Amino acid sequence: MAAFNHTQSEPSTFILMGIPGFEDAHLWISIPFSMIYVISLLGNVTVLFVVGKEQTLHKPMYLLLCMLALTDIGTSTSVVPKALGIFWFNLKGITVGGCLTQMFFLHAASVMHSAILVFMALDRYVAICYPLNYTTILSNARIAKLGLAGLVRAVLFILPMPLLLRRQPFCANSVITHTYCDHMAVAKVSCGDITVSRTYGLVVVCVVIGLDLILIALSYGLIIRAVLRISSKKAHQKALNTCTAHVCVILTSHTPSLFSSLTHRFGEGIAPHVHIILANLYFLLPPMLNPIIYGVKTKELRDKVCKYACRK
Template identity: 55%
Template structure:
């Protein structure tokens, strides 16, 4: 009953009535209809402006990071390889949702093929898992660099970094793979209308007229295996790092050593805090307006890819120096 009311609550936002939509059998629908941001349709064009700016900064910043690391031999090390992995996941996440979102905002192109919807959902979930794993790998790199610096170059060799990267990719692929297969097997006989700008997993499976307990339990299990364990490993790494820092003899040494972790800590906060806020609001914010839910679901995916290259560009001296070198070289 609650899910039916949820679907009906957005029915008046469409150019056709819900009764007409429900007259069709949506078992294995050929298309879904994305509403965009329900209740804010009149402002879609204006809302697209900050989203466009966020996307442009994310694309420019992350490609700049990739270019700088590739062209500067002094940056060919574990920390910067992991940073490149983070940039790739950020680029895929942004590109997975922004083009379709802008087509909704600008051209009212709301239809999305059923298979394309599941593919988009899979890319968003799998690369979010990879992004979280990269943050763990970066925390491990900082732990080895600070707590066992003499063995850093022998512990995190290029083959080891490549194996870590491959493990993170395989984890994201395998853990998320059941999601689209489970979503495909449910019958969608209520409606094919998704009150969202993209095929968000919960928004899709809520439309099924079947017992979706298997999807719900698996989602919770994946959330625990990915987010909870990743946050736990990051917390353990930084607990050991802080202990090592406070054992240093001078205040200057402590500040300098802690400064090498500053960029990574800022990126962790920028990645996990919006995600945590969105997840808590989704679980407990039943009285919050639907459009605010949708906006937060978009922001927690789009803001970190924009902030990450800015944070590393501003706080990492090697990247700053290379950027200044590029600009001064162009200016001469």
């Protein structure tokens, strides 16, 4: 009988509160949310369209850029539509299954995004250190295999998160003080022991983000060593300029992600709205900025985009 009563008390839906303390300003907050989302969609769809149409852009670097655009669309679309539903229509309810599904897709897309940044660092390393063998080392087929490996890794790492939480008991009237179903935000509304879920989430952050950043740093260490061996200063600048866009994307992607993950676990004294704003920045800013950064810094892509824009 006790078990039956406990099951009855478990909620069929969660309540997403949006940004606590700013409920009266939700409508105003929705304006930058929606504008950034529309700009990110336009930018990433433009990249996919132009690279798809132009045979000259069917190269490893641009295939990786398309993968980045797809993950950016996936991460922002996992979060923003539901957030706008909260801001505009006060649609705060979300089913437990829907919440865990959202969690899986947004975190899997984030892990995939991190893997693509590693592949881009590898691409720059091969292009600068082994320019004559670039096409044989990094063929389009090999890039596709790397993308598949990154996708499998994302699924294998993230799938245990919703599965572990699915087994947790949730008390009635479970309120999540967030705009979306973040892993730790959902874990904190459980009535049971979340030690395993908390530990696994921290391990994923340390292994995925930590390992990926180490691999990126190693790639750039080798790139710098190779560049310093070149006698011409002009060649130095040209080689390093090819890495500028990638470095900017790493900074815009990993900085808010690390702050969000660490403040959720260790920032007990930080106000809840600060947690939520930092977390949303990760899903809002990189998808908008990445196509702009690559469009500005990559002349070949910029010229092709301008060609289609002028034609219109």
